[in-house]
Amino acid sequence: MVLPVLVLVAFSAIIPLMTVVNYSVQDTFGNNEFFWVGTEWFQELLTSERFHNALQRTLLFSGLVLLIEIPLGIFIALAMPKRGIGVSICLVLMALPLLIPWNVVGTIWQVFGRVDIGLLGHGLAELGIDYNYTQDTFDAWLTLIVMDVWHWTSLVVLLCYSGLVAIPEVYYQAARIDGASRWAVFRYIQLPKIKRVLLIAVLLRFMDSFMIYTEPFVVTGGGPGNATTFLSIDLVQMAVGQFDLGPAAAMSLVYFLIILLVCWVFYTIMTSYDNDEIG
Amino acid sequence: MASIKLHEIAHCYNAGKGAGVDYALKPLNQSWDNGGAYALLGPSGCGKTTLLNIISGLLRPSEGRVLFDEKDITDLTTEQRNIAQVFQFPVVYDTLSVAKNLAFPLQNRGLANDVIERRVAEVLQMLGMQAKANLKARGLNADDKQKISLGRGLVRTDVEAILFDEPLTVIDPHLKWQLRTELKKIHQQFQHTMIYVTHDQTEALTFADKVIVMYEGAIVQIGTPEELFEQPKHTFVGKFIGSPGMNVLPCELQGSDIVVNGNKVALGRPVSVSREDSKGLELGIRPEYVKLSADCGIPVDITGVEDVGKHIVVRSKFHNSDVNIILREGEGIPGNPGLIFEPSKINLYQNSYLVGTV
Numbered sequence: 001m002v003l004p005v006l007v008l009v010a011f012s013a014i015i016p017l018m019t020v021v022n023y024s025v026q027d028t029f030g031n032n033e034f035f036w037v038g039t040e041w042f043q044e045l046l047t048s049e050r051f052h053n054a055l056q057r058t059l060l061f062s063g064l065v066l067l068i069e070i071p072l073g074i075f076i077a078l079a080m081p082k083r084g085i086g087v088s089i090c091l092v093l094m095a096l097p098l099l100i101p102w103n104v105v106g107t108i109w110q111v112f113g114r115v116d117i118g119l120l121g122h123g124l125a126e127l128g129i130d131y132n133y134t135q136d137t138f139d140a141w142l143t144l145i146v147m148d149v150w151h152w153t154s155l156v157v158l159l160c161y162s163g164l165v166a167i168p169e170v171y172y173q174a175a176r177i178d179g180a181s182r183w184a185v186f187r188y189i190q191l192p193k194i195k196r197v198l199l200i201a202v203l204l205r206f207m208d209s210f211m212i213y214t215e216p217f218v219v220t221g222g223g224p225g226n227a228t229t230f231l232s233i234d235l236v237q238m239a240v241g242q243f244d245l246g247p248a249a250a251m252s253l254v255y256f257l258i259i260l261l262v263c264w265v266f267y268t269i270m271t272s273y274d275n276d277e278i279g
Numbered sequence: 280m281a282s283i284k285l286h287e288i289a290h291c292y293n294a295g296k297g298a299g300v301d302y303a304l305k306p307l308n309q310s311w312d313n314g315g316a317y318a319l320l321g322p323s324g325c326g327k328t329t330l331l332n333i334i335s336g337l338l339r340p341s342e343g344r345v346l347f348d349e350k351d352i353t354d355l356t357t358e359q360r361n362i363a364q365v366f367q368f369p370v371v372y373d374t375l376s377v378a379k380n381l382a383f384p385l386q387n388r389g390l391a392n393d394v395i396e397r398r399v400a401e402v403l404q405m406l407g408m409q410a411k412a413n414l415k416a417r418g419l420n421a422d423d424k425q426k427i428s429l430g431r432g433l434v435r436t437d438v439e440a441i442l443f444d445e446p447l448t449v450i451d452p453h454l455k456w457q458l459r460t461e462l463k464k465i466h467q468q469f470q471h472t473m474i475y476v477t478h479d480q481t482e483a484l485t486f487a488d489k490v491i492v493m494y495e496g497a498i499v500q501i502g503t504p505e506e507l508f509e510q511p512k513h514t515f516v517g518k519f520i521g522s523p524g525m526n527v528l529p530c531e532l533q534g535s536d537i538v539v540n541g542n543k544v545a546l547g548r549p550v551s552v553s554r555e556d557s558k559g560l561e562l563g564i565r566p567e568y569v570k571l572s573a574d575c576g577i578p579v580d581i582t583g584v585e586d587v588g589k590h591i592v593v594r595s596k597f598h599n600s601d602v603n604i605i606l607r608e609g610e611g612i613p614g615n616p617g618l619i620f621e622p623s624k625i626n627l628y629q630n631s632y633l634v635g636t637v
Contacts, residue, residue: 173337174370176357178431179387188372188383 017256023249041250051251053226054234055258058210061141061230065148065209070202072149073156077164078190080157091161094154106218109147113219133220137227140220144228147215152205159201163194199270203263210259231255281347281439283311283334283472288343290329304329305496306342311440313348314470316463318487320477322519326496327476331442334474335362347439363432364442368449369424371416377423378403378412381430388435402430405461421449429458433465440472447482459486480520492516508565510626512633517563517626523592523603526569527628530562537562537625537637540598542577546622546637561628566592566603568624571610576617584612 024041026034045051080090100108113133115121124131133143167189175185191198213232216222222229222237229237235255239248289306304326311317319327332338333345336357344353352360363384372380378399385395403409406426411419416427425446432441443462447455463486466473477483483490484504492500492507492515499513500506511517517525530539537544539562570576571593579602583594593604593612602618627635 168368170366170368171370173332173357173364174366174428174431176337177335177362177364178384179358180383181387184383184387188375192373 020249020252023245024253025246027246037246041246042254045247045250045254050234054229054231057228058230058232061144061212062206062209064145065152066202066205068145068149069153069156069205070198073153073201074160074194074198076153076157077160078186080161082165091158094157097151097154098158100151102214103218105147105151106215109143109215110219113143135224137224140224140228143219144216147219148209148212151215152208156201156205159197160194163197164190167193195270199267202266202270206262206266207259210262281472282313283440284346284349285309285330285333286344286346288330288333288340288345290326290333290338290340290342302496304333304340307498309491309498309501311472311474313472316466316473316475316486316488318475318477318483318490319493320480320483320490320519321493322478325493327478327493328444330493331364331444331474331476334440335364335442336360337364361435361437361439362442363435363438363440365428365432365444365446367445369421369428371419371424371427373417374415376413376415377408377419377427380416380427381434384431384435398434398436402434405433405465406430422451422454425449426458429462436469438471440474443473443475445477446475447477455482462486480522484520492519494519509624510633510636511563514561514563514628514631517565521565521567523566525563525565525626526600526602528562528564528597528600528602530560530627532560537627539577544577544620544625546625559630560634561631562620563626563628564620564624566605568621569602569604570619570621571604571606571613571616572619573613574615574617576619578615578617581612581616 027037112118113121133139220228222233290304291302333340381399382395494515500516579595579597581595585592591606595602622637625637
């Protein structure tokens with residue numbers, strides 16, 4: 001019974017990954033000739049300032065995205081109606097951004113924010129606000145963050161909403177009998193009950209935002225300068241632009257390990273309170 | 280603590296939708312004395328929980344007023360009413376410890392810490408859960424969770440009333456007795472008004488001083504366990520209480536005699552009911568008060584015999600009615616059996632309501 005799974009995982013994950021591992025320890029000068037270099041690429045990568053900067057940018061981006069989207073998503077889910085026609089309307093509205101292809105999202109915001117023809121960019125300019133995402137680092141970041149919040153908060157909302165509607169009515173009744181405040185209801189009933197779906201939301205939003213490529217590539221192209229060059233953009237430049245297969249392979253592996261590590265940390269923290277005793 | 284009065288209370292869940300009003304609770308008046316132990320007994324869907332939720336304020340009645348000590352509190356929220364309610368399925372705050380769960384209703388009301396600690400310690404002891412005080416509520420089994428739910432109802436000393444909505448449904452049978460006894464003790468000690476909803480007659484009869492039987496959204500009888508057993512005011516009460524329930528047979532009055540399908544019932548004295556019209560008349564007699572004798576009485580066909588240990592239940596058929604008879608261990612079933620009713624235990628019903636006795 002295990003064999004089909006193993007075969008599937010081998011083809012979809014292990015074999016491609018081993019190819020990358022293979023590249024990461026060799027160098028090539030073309031002609032399909034490879035030389036063994038050991039851990040040289042890894043050492044170079046981990047001491048490279050370019051990598052550190054890109055890593056910091058990506059971590060900052062993911063951090064900001066999580067800090068905004070998770071509380072905002074919970075808040076919207078709490079505010080959504082629980083029954084009636086409003087439910088369907090809200091759900092459809094929420095699902096809309098999720099249905100748009102990523103490069104289209106990038107294009108929408110790229111045009112939207114343009115100072116010459118974009119509604120947002122031009123509007124802000126008319127109001128006398130100096131906004132230009134192609135030249136100003138802060139504006140570029142702001143545009144990307146707002147775009148991601150617009151695109152993905154819905155996912156958090158939908159997950160939290162599904163958790164909230166699954167809470168039996170009797171919990172709210174008991175809370176009213178116990179005289180619990182709105183905050184206490186959230187803190188002791190709603191939050192514990194949606195914790196599991198919230199964990200999924202956090203993991204998905206971390207992974208997706210940490211690997212974000214298409215949208216910043218379309219909107220800012222990694223600029224101005226290297227201001228929005230995240231790990232993914234940097235990696236593509238290295239592998240496709242410069243054709244440095246060895247360093248790019250080493251970077252891919254490190255990239256992958258970082259995502260794995262951070263997900264593990266999130267998972268451990270969020271499930272650690274489950275069955276333990278408290279003093 | 281307060282006396283509770285329901286004035287012309289009625290409720291329908293589909294109020295205002297369409298013409299037909301479908302009452303979940305038909306208009307009723309009812310008062311509950313301060314410090315009384317009441318049981319609301321009835322089958323599922325008879326309006327017991329609706330009535331309870333109206334008292335606690337979780338539900339606003341579509342008609343009528345709720346009074347606590349003559350004060351109209353219909354428009355007050357649950358939080359403002361100071362009522363404790365325990366639900367059928369355990370509700371615990373997962374992330375809090377057992378002790379913190381118990382302290383929760385007190386903390387929300389801003390009591391002093393030393394008072395809270397004292398009350399929590401008392402309730403923990405009452406429930407026998409001192410050893411589990413610091414465990415998280417989420418890891419406990421259903422019994423313990425329900426004990427916490429009960430505890431959160433009992434921890435408040437100043438409540439107007441404590442309402443129990445089938446609180447022991449999920450509890451293990453052996454623990455049920457123990458907890459019920461405990462509740463009874465608590466009632467005697469603190470004299471809270473307690474209203475206990477159940478569909479289990481044993482639970483109702485052992486817990487309460489007064490049992491209120493509900494049927495199809497209406498109160499059909501209020502009485503002590505003995506009254507409910509001896510003189511059910513409605514055939515439903517007779518059938519619902521007792522195991523097996525009361526036998527109900529269609530009958531007629533001929534002069535001062537009761538006639539069941541052409542068979543005169545031996546009474547020995549006149550019937551104390553004056554009914555010109557004997558339409559829809561029924562005779563009610565508990566299986567405990569029916570005897571089988573050979574060759575006399577009302578002839579029946581025996582369809583089954585069940586030995587339930589302390590006595591024997593005989594199932595029999597008389598025309599289209601089932602008649603159950605309870606025989607003591609050792610009493611035999613005679614050949615060619617006939618039914619003999621104990622005259623003083625016969626109740627007469629018309630259109631399901633009690634109209635007379637013998």
